[in-house]
Structures are given as structure tokens and as C-alpha cells.
Amino acid sequence: MRVLAAMSGGVDSAVAAARAVEAGHDVVGVHLALSRMPGTLRTGSRGCCTIEDAMDARRAADRLGIPFYVWDFSERFAEDVVDDFVAEYAAGRTPNPCMRCNERIKFAALLERALELGFDALCTGHYATVVTAVDGTRELHRASAEAKDQSYVLGVLTADQLAHALFPLGATPSKALVRAEAEARGLAVAKKPDSHDICFISDGDTRGWLDERIDFAPGDIVDGAGALVGRHDGALAYTVGQRRGLKIGTPAPDGRPRFVLEVRPVTNQVVVGPREALAITELAGARHTWTGPLGFDPAVAFSCDVQIRAHSDPEPATARLLDGELVITPDAPLFGVAPGQTAVLYRGTRVLGQCTIDRTVSAVPARVGA
Amino acid sequence: MYGVVAVYLDHAATTPLLPEVLEAYTAALAVAGNPASLHAAGRDARRMLEEAREKLAGALGCDPVEVVFTSGGTEAINTALKGIFWARTRAGASARIAASGVEHHATLDTLAWLAGREGAEVVDVAVDGDGRILPAALDAALAGGAAVATAIWANNEVGTVSDIPALAAVAAFHGVPLHVDAVQALGAVPVDFRGSGAAALSVSAHKIGGPVGVGALIVGRRTAADPLLHGGGQQRGIRSGTQDVAGAVAFALAATLAVERRGAAAARTSALRDRLIRGVLEAIPDAVLRGALAGPERLPGNAHFTFAGCDGDSLLFLLDTAEIAVSTGAACAAGVAELSHVLLAMGVDEAHARGALRFTFGASTTEADVDAVLRALPDAVARARRAARRA
Numbered sequence: 001m002r003v004l005a006a007m008s009g010g011v012d013s014a015v016a017a018a019r020a021v022e023a024g025h026d027v028v029g030v031h032l033a034l035s036r037m038p039g040t041l042r043t044g045s046r047g048c049c050t051i052e053d054a055m056d057a058r059r060a061a062d063r064l065g066i067p068f069y070v071w072d073f074s075e076r077f078a079e080d081v082v083d084d085f086v087a088e089y090a091a092g093r094t095p096n097p098c099m100r101c102n103e104r105i106k107f108a109a110l111l112e113r114a115l116e117l118g119f120d121a122l123c124t125g126h127y128a129t130v131v132t133a134v135d136g137t138r139e140l141h142r143a144s145a146e147a148k149d150q151s152y153v154l155g156v157l158t159a160d161q162l163a164h165a166l167f168p169l170g171a172t173p174s175k176a177l178v179r180a181e182a183e184a185r186g187l188a189v190a191k192k193p194d195s196h197d198i199c200f201i202s203d204g205d206t207r208g209w210l211d212e213r214i215d216f217a218p219g220d221i222v223d224g225a226g227a228l229v230g231r232h233d234g235a236l237a238y239t240v241g242q243r244r245g246l247k248i249g250t251p252a253p254d255g256r257p258r259f260v261l262e263v264r265p266v267t268n269q270v271v272v273g274p275r276e277a278l279a280i281t282e283l284a285g286a287r288h289t290w291t292g293p294l295g296f297d298p299a300v301a302f303s304c305d306v307q308i309r310a311h312s313d314p315e316p317a318t319a320r321l322l323d324g325e326l327v328i329t330p331d332a333p334l335f336g337v338a339p340g341q342t343a344v345l346y347r348g349t350r351v352l353g354q355c356t357i358d359r360t361v362s363a364v365p366a367r368v369g370a
Numbered sequence: 371m372y373g374v375v376a377v378y379l380d381h382a383a384t385t386p387l388l389p390e391v392l393e394a395y396t397a398a399l400a401v402a403g404n405p406a407s408l409h410a411a412g413r414d415a416r417r418m419l420e421e422a423r424e425k426l427a428g429a430l431g432c433d434p435v436e437v438v439f440t441s442g443g444t445e446a447i448n449t450a451l452k453g454i455f456w457a458r459t460r461a462g463a464s465a466r467i468a469a470s471g472v473e474h475h476a477t478l479d480t481l482a483w484l485a486g487r488e489g490a491e492v493v494d495v496a497v498d499g500d501g502r503i504l505p506a507a508l509d510a511a512l513a514g515g516a517a518v519a520t521a522i523w524a525n526n527e528v529g530t531v532s533d534i535p536a537l538a539a540v541a542a543f544h545g546v547p548l549h550v551d552a553v554q555a556l557g558a559v560p561v562d563f564r565g566s567g568a569a570a571l572s573v574s575a576h577k578i579g580g581p582v583g584v585g586a587l588i589v590g591r592r593t594a595a596d597p598l599l600h601g602g603g604q605q606r607g608i609r610s611g612t613q614d615v616a617g618a619v620a621f622a623l624a625a626t627l628a629v630e631r632r633g634a635a636a637a638r639t640s641a642l643r644d645r646l647i648r649g650v651l652e653a654i655p656d657a658v659l660r661g662a663l664a665g666p667e668r669l670p671g672n673a674h675f676t677f678a679g680c681d682g683d684s685l686l687f688l689l690d691t692a693e694i695a696v697s698t699g700a701a702c703a704a705g706v707a708e709l710s711h712v713l714l715a716m717g718v719d720e721a722h723a724r725g726a727l728r729f730t731f732g733a734s735t736t737e738a739d740v741d742a743v744l745r746a747l748p749d750a751v752a753r754a755r756r757a758a759r760r761a
């Protein structure tokens with residue numbers, strides 16, 4: 001196959017590309033320039049946006065003996081990922097930009113360009129597995145390395161995208177093995193620190209970054225009954241489930257800690273309450289996708305596991321498609337669910353699909369719970 | 371000669387060392403001696419250096435004392451613009467600098483630095499739709515006086531040749547020194563420093579079959595320029611540092627050969643270039659040739675097209691896959707092709723500017739190279755267009 005290997009400059013994508021080469025594919029490396037004003041040197045642990053990262057990717061490609069290009073997706077990235085991230089926060093929601101990037105850049109803009117330019121598949125360093133079923137349909141599954149499993153952020157992929165995806169690291173039991181392999185292959189990125197946090201916020205200060213883009217105004221922190229319990233510097237900086245950083249003067253009557261239950265962008269209010277008021281019994285979203293043929297009718301309630309964050313545990317649930325909305329009912333209430341997050345549905349290790357959460361139903365309505 | 375590339379049409383980026391130059395270069399590299407030393411070894415080195423300086427001066431139509439060897443075109447341009455700006459403003463001249471929007475980044479970024487750090491005010495000199503720098507526009511730009519004006523003789527992207535003697539006459543009328551970036555012009559059009567009327571002129575060796583890392587700034591004897599590099603006071607104190615004898619020898623020979631061979635080379639490459647232009651416009655009717663029409667106002671070895679609706683990235687990739695090396699314009703540090711400031715300054719819209727391809731010819735270019743492009747390009751354009759439409 002002609003394979004386009006997306007190379008961030010990190011160890012995972014470098015080893016993934018190496019394995020694609022070794023598997024006999026005709027591989028070309030590409031680094032996506034995602035920042036309009038890339039920094040020169042990498043700082044801390046953020047890896048993908050600097051010229052140094054592009055150079056790391058280039059040197060890995062040199063080592064593998066494959067052609068290498070830098071393609072500019074900075075405009076698409078700014079519109080589809082960065083602007084979306086800001087807009088979601090401005091709407092009081094909690095977005096996942098990595099997911100958006102997979103959905104709209106890597107497995108959309110990049111994959112489509114690759115296919116038109118004559119490639120058969122896109123290879124990335126994601127830890128996830130693609131299994132071909134007996135009938136030839138492709139299924140997305142969790143990676144063998146449980147701690148590194150990235151199937152969650154790939155939950156947005158559709159059957160068409162999956163048909164052209166190559167994840168050579170999916171069956172590797174641990175990241176340590178990937179690093180050892182990089183070392184053995186003479187890849188200089190073998191010891192490069194893992195990247196985390198949001199790649200386009202270079203110093204990791206999300207609040208400070210958002211501050212320059214969103215009009216944060218001081219406002220009220222209220223309890224579920226609407227009583228004023230404190231002031232905040234900007235409601236949009238808060239995330240549902242957050243406990244720390246609430247500067248509440250008035251203690252709760254029962255003395256128990258309080259959590260953010262809701263962010264109200266229109267009235268610039270943060271609603272707080274006790275932990276049990278965070279318990280969510282239903283979540284739903286209209287923007288949903290499936291990773292392939294399900295083999296059953298999703299309009300009829302089906303059992304599955306739901307995962308709401310990249311590194312949270314899957315929780316048993318029942319889901320169904322109702323009036324175009326994917327409605328998910330966890331067996332036990334879920335905590336820390338915020339609109340804007342993605343709910344990914346699993347059955348066993350298989351990723352079924354996902355939706356962006358639009359609304360949640362609380363076990364204890366906030367007004368009562370406070 | 372170019373690694374795995376079968377068809378190299380990127381001579382504006384760099385050219386292979388001419389075999390004669392390689393031989394003279396390596397021979398000179400073997401000679402030890404600092405030309406500033408007073409002993410015999412030093413004198414020998416000095417003699418080789420000064421012979422090279424005289425030879426280069428002969429090729430460029432200037433006096434040997436006007437030749438300041440540099441590490442390349444970028445250093446020459448930096449030295450000219452900063453050095454003349456500093457010397458002139460120190461003597462009371464206006465802090466304005468006149469420059470067109472089609473100048474090379476070595477010029478534009480130097481001017482941006484002077485504006486940001488040294489209080490320079492950059493005045494834009496308009497170009498026409500072909501990228502020609504207009505003497506009337508320079509006249510208007512210099513109305514309020516200026517420390518220095520600068521103009522690119524032949525544009526590195528679209529290959530348009532501006533009328534330097536006319537621009538120099540305008541600058542002289544205003545009493546403003548004109549620096550000329552002749553990096554692409556040398557060897558392609560007649561470059562005569564004295565006849566041009568320029569106050570200073572930058573050239574580079576590796577664009578004409580010489581080594582990378584050698585260039586020269588011709589500083590007219592009546593032009594003052596403060597140094598960027600301070601030290602031993604070599605080369606009129608404009609450029610301190612032990613002089614690169616071998617580089618000078620190689621550059622002088624390459625320049626001499628380029629000037630000697632210019633007429634024949636131009637006739638040959640322009641015929642090939644015209645064959646490419648005809649073929650591309652025939653096969654891809656909506657391709658647009660950018661820059662001046664083929665003739666004395668266009669570099670003989672340059673063909674530049676825009677293909678609306680394509681990404682230059684995709685085109686370059688597809689041709690590279692077919693072992694054809696071309697460029698989208700000027701390269702940048704991260705390896706990303708940005709939209710060409712030259713095309714934008716010429717008034718080309720973004721959709722066209724995105725799909726730019728530059729083909730530049732040299733001594734090694736053959737008819738077979740042109741035919742290889744004509745075979746590969748139509749499909750590449752069609753594919754790139756589909757890729758851009760889908761994404």
C-alpha cells in the first residue's frame with residue numbers, strides 16, 4: 001500500500017512510520033504545520049507545534065529513508081479546532097480539541113488529501129487497534145496497552161475513515177516497548193518526553209490563553225436555589241465537576257465541599273452544589289457518529305459501556321437513538337459530565353461510536369440538591 | 371548530481387558546482403595562509419585573494435576595491451541595507467527606506483528589523499502586475515527623501531527583470547543611494563555595476579555554479595556603509611574577518627564563466643523554457659504564466675505558473691514523486707510553503723497564489739526534462755485540484 005505517515009515529531013508516530021515501512025508499505029512522512037506562528041523550540045512537554053518538532057519528525061523520516069514533507073494545515077486547524085475550542089468555552093461547554101483535530105483535520109482534511117494524491121492509507125501513532133471482521137468490515141478496538149489506549153479520541157472515526165486508517169502501535173503492550181524499539185532503530189526521539197495538554201497552548205496555561213480570546217467578566221457564584229455564595233472572575237473558565245479554585249466566602253450550611261454544577265454563559269453565573277448534585281443519570285447529544293456497521297438497530301435500547309473522558313473508566317450503560325439524538329443512560333450515575341465532552345460508546349473493547357454531549361439529566365436537580 | 375532526483379528544475383534555489391569551479395576551489399582550499407599575514411604564506415594567500423577580487427570586479431564591471439566578499443547574498447543584503455542606513459542617517463539623512471513588495475525575504479526581513487529596532491520608515495514602491503518595479507513609483511516614494519532605496523534586479527520567484535538603470539537614475543535624481551539585489555540577475559542578464567548606476571549591489575556564488583557560503587557586496591567607492599561585523603578591519607572596514615581565499619577564487623571563476631557563457635546559456639535555456647511555457651499553457655488551459663512575458667524582461671531560465679484551486683504543497687509532492695524537483699516559490703524555515711508575498715504584491719488573488727509552481731532552468735537542463743514535466747503536470751494539477759476541493 002501507499003501509506004502516508006503523519007509524523008508529529010514524537011516517538012509514537014516515528015515508530016508507527018517505521019513499522020509501516022517494515023511491513024513493506026511504500027511510506028511517505030508528513031508533518032502537519034498547525035500553528036500560524038510556530039515557536040522555534042519545544043518548551044516543556046508540548047510536542048507538535050514547533051519548528052523543533054518538525055525537525056524531529058524530519059530526522060526520523062531521514063533515518064527511515066522515506067520522503068518527508070511539511071504540509072500547512074494551520075488555517076484549517078485555526079478554524080476547525082482552535083476557533084471551535086474558544087467557541088465551545090464561550091458557550092459554557094468543555095471541548096476536547098484532540099478529538100476535533102482527529103475528526104476534522106487528521107482523518108478528514110489530511111486523509112482526503114492523501115487519498116486524492118494517490119495514497120491508500122493514513123498511518124498514525126495512535127494506540128488503538130483495527131480489527132477486520134469475518135465479513136470484511138473494519139472495527140475499531142482498544143489498544144493492547146491499556147494505559148496508553150487512545151481509542152477514545154478516535155471514537156469520532158466513521159467506517160470510511162477507518163477503512164483507510166493504519167495504527168501500527170495498537171498491539172504493542174506498552175509505551176516502554178515503543179521507546180525501546182525507537183532506541184533500537186536509532187531514532188533520536190526515543191527519549192523525547194510524552195506530549196500532553198493542549199498542543200496549541202504552549203505554556204499549558206489554558207485559563208491565561210482563553211483570557212486573551214474570551215471576554216471573562218466577574219460574576220456571581222450561586223447555589224442551586226439561586227442564593228449568592230461568592231464571586232468569580234469569569235464563569236467560562238469553570239468546568240462542571242471542578243472543586244478547586246472556587247473562592248467561596250460563604251461556607252455551605254452543612255460544611256461539605258461544593259462543586260461546579262453548571263456554567264451559565266448568558267447570565268455569567270457559576271452554579272455550585274454538593275457532590276451528589278453532579279450525579280448524572282442521562283446524557284444525550286445529537287451530533288453522533290458510528291465507527292461502522294453495528295449489527296443491531298440503535299433505535300432499540302442496547303447495552304454498552306460509556307466513557308466520557310480520554311482517561312476515565314468505561315461505565316456500563318444503556319443507549320438508544322431517539323429522534324436523532326443519542327440518549328445514554330448509565331447503570332449508575334456518572335460524575336463530572338459536562339456538555340461539550342464526548343461520550344464514546346464501547347461494547348467490550350470495540351468502539352461503537354460517539355456523541356458530543358449536549359445535555360445531561362441530574363439525579364438530584366441542582367435546585368433541590370443545594 | 372542531485373541525489374535521487376531525475377529532473378532538477380530548481381536552479382533558482384541552488385545550482386551544481388561547475389566542474390572547473392570545483393577543481394579551482396579544492397586546489398585553493400589546499401593552500402594554507404591567512405591573507406592578512408605578512409610572511410610568504412600570507413602573501414601567497416593574499417595574492418590569490420586579490421586576483422580573485424580583480425577577476426570578480428572584471429566580471430561585474432566594478433573596481434576591485436569595491437568588492438566586499440561576504441558569506442553569501444543574505445549577508446551582502448544585510449550589510450548594504452543596515453550599513454548604508456546607519457551611515458546615511460548618522461550623516462543626517464531621512465530614516466526612510468524605499469523598497470518594493472517583491473523583494474527577497476533577505477531584504478524584507480532586514481527592513482522589518484530596521485523599522486522595528488532602528489526607527490526606519492519603509493516606504494512601499496509599487497510594482498505592476500508582472501512584478502516590475504516602476505521608476506515612477508520609486509520617484510514618488512523618494513519625494514520626501516530617504517536613507518537608501520533597494521530594488522531586486524530579477525525577481526527570484528516570477529523572474530521579472532526590472533529596469534535598474536532607470537531606477538538608479540531616479541534614485542540619483544533624489545540623491546538617494548540605490549542598493550540592487552542582483553543575486554538572480556547575475557549570469558542571466560548583463561550585470562554591469564558601473565553602467566547600472568547602483569550605489570551597492572549584492573551577488574551570491576551558489577546561484578551561478580559556485581559554492582554555497584560565498585557572496586559579495588559591491589560597495590561603490592562613493593558609498594559609505596557601517597559594518598555589521600567588527601574586528602580586524604578587513605575589506606574597507608565594512609566586513610571584518612579572515613577572508614575566505616578559496617571561496618573568493620571559486621566565486622570569481624564561477625562569475626567569470628557565467629558572464630562569458632551568458633549569451634549562449636540564455637539562448638539555450640530560454641528556448642527550453644519557452645517550450646515548457648507553450649506546453650503547459652496548451653495542456654492546462656487555465657494555467658496562468660506569472661511575471662513578464664518571455665523576452666528581455668524575464669529571466670531566461672524562469673517559468674512560473676499559478677494553477678487556481680490547487681495547493682502548491684500537493685503539486686510539489688506529486689512532481690517530487692515523479693522525480694521532478696520544482697519549487698512553489700521561496701522556502702521557509704519550517705519547510706512550509708507560505709503564500710508568496712511576491713504574488714500578493716503583484717495583485718494575484720489567494721486562490722491563484724496558493725497554487726504556484728516555479729520551474730528554473732540551468733546548464734544541466736535538457737529537452738527531456740521539459741518533456742518529463744509536460745507528461746506529469748496535467749495529471750498532477752487535476753489530482754491536486756481534486757484534493758483541494760475535497761479538503
